[in-house]
Amino acid sequence: MALLEVENLTVQFYTEDGVVRAVDGLSYEIEAGETFAIVGESGAGKSVASLSLLDLVGRPGEIVDGEVRFRGRNVLELPREELRRLRGNDVAIVFQDSQAALDPVYTVGEQIVETMRAHEVASGREARERAIALLERVGIADAQSRYSDYPHELSGGIAQRVLVAVGLSCEPDLLILDEPTTGLDVTIQAQLLELLEELASSFETAIQLVTHDLGVVAECCDRVLVMYGGRAVERAPVEELFYDPAHPYTAGLLASIPRIGADRERLPSLPGGPPNPIQPPTGCRFHPRCPYAEEVCATSEPDLVETETGTAADATRQDHVAACHEHTGDLEDGLGYAVRVVDDSPDATRGTSPGGSSGRGHDDR
Numbered sequence: 001m002a003l004l005e006v007e008n009l010t011v012q013f014y015t016e017d018g019v020v021r022a023v024d025g026l027s028y029e030i031e032a033g034e035t036f037a038i039v040g041e042s043g044a045g046k047s048v049a050s051l052s053l054l055d056l057v058g059r060p061g062e063i064v065d066g067e068v069r070f071r072g073r074n075v076l077e078l079p080r081e082e083l084r085r086l087r088g089n090d091v092a093i094v095f096q097d098s099q100a101a102l103d104p105v106y107t108v109g110e111q112i113v114e115t116m117r118a119h120e121v122a123s124g125r126e127a128r129e130r131a132i133a134l135l136e137r138v139g140i141a142d143a144q145s146r147y148s149d150y151p152h153e154l155s156g157g158i159a160q161r162v163l164v165a166v167g168l169s170c171e172p173d174l175l176i177l178d179e180p181t182t183g184l185d186v187t188i189q190a191q192l193l194e195l196l197e198e199l200a201s202s203f204e205t206a207i208q209l210v211t212h213d214l215g216v217v218a219e220c221c222d223r224v225l226v227m228y229g230g231r232a233v234e235r236a237p238v239e240e241l242f243y244d245p246a247h248p249y250t251a252g253l254l255a256s257i258p259r260i261g262a263d264r265e266r267l268p269s270l271p272g273g274p275p276n277p278i279q280p281p282t283g284c285r286f287h288p289r290c291p292y293a294e295e296v297c298a299t300s301e302p303d304l305v306e307t308e309t310g311t312a313a314d315a316t317r318q319d320h321v322a323a324c325h326e327h328t329g330d331l332e333d334g335l336g337y338a339v340r341v342v343d344d345s346p347d348a349t350r351g352t353s354p355g356g357s358s359g360r361g362h363d364d365r
């Protein structure tokens, strides 16, 4: 049994303009200690999916279907008191806007100590000592004096680290980070990512990292789920996704990262914007933006299938799955992109050849 099992999660918002299906039949799993990324453009449903893990979707939203099992128990059916214990103790969420997430009237130390006290992890002097040790652990210099700082006295990078410390204060098994590096400068981003990697291995904490930035994913994740219009369009181990993207949307996301993909001009860029969430396109939701779309793409929605075999995927498999008619065998002309990733090391060039109805093959040049 995986640490977290999400099955057919479906979340709707009831708005004046109609029903928004923010998350639509999402399934995935996270193993203990694993770093798992959810990527996609703004509005793809990443944050709503994350909030759902702790049953935190408020009105006008509603989880209308699916299960979220943590250690085998459905979070969405837990009694209130158990759910409260789960939040923070077992699963912690760090939101994107760190300044807003910290309470302005409490010092950094008080916020960490209060979290420990509320979850009965530690109190009094012990909590204070542990809080200072945690601040040091997340790389904050002079932790002793930072302990007494108020949130407004912190820079963005430090505030983000403090939030990670708050998140880790109860030693959760799963830490959900929503856009943790947004708004930070590149150096601070790199430091934070390094820190997350280190924490994940030393605390054995699994991480669900939510981001729109595939560059961030490349730095520190084991597996990746790509979302588009509320649905999973691709899921793969991180290397596999970068070297052999199976969905044209993923290829488009990759094309926008500098450095990765020396032959970027051969990848399709992404014209247009995200789909209308109230009236998504028929068939494959990505088809209006897809350079390889054929008639079938507008009329029939592709299932999530294993890219090698074309057989139906389930949440449990660790391998490479995608929702594109190319992999169900229904696309006549195939995917015409090629990815050629040139590593820093001189002899580490790998790539994929252009797709076709015969399937995409490796092209180790």
Ligand SMILES: Nc1ncnc2c1ncn2[C@@H]1O[C@H](COP(=O)(O)OP(=O)(O)OP(=O)(O)O)[C@@H](O)[C@H]1O
Binding pocket: 013, 014, 015, 020, 021, 022, 040, 041, 042, 043, 044, 045, 046, 047, 048, 049, 059, 060, 061, 212, 277
């Ligand atoms: N409170 C709300 N009321 C109405 N619609 C909402 C609400 N919250 C989210 N949505 C809708 O749900 C969909 C998914 O939103 P979500 O915030 O999960 O996307 P996201 O992928 O996390 O994007 P971002 O990167 O911008 O945070 C969007 O269409 C959004 O408009």
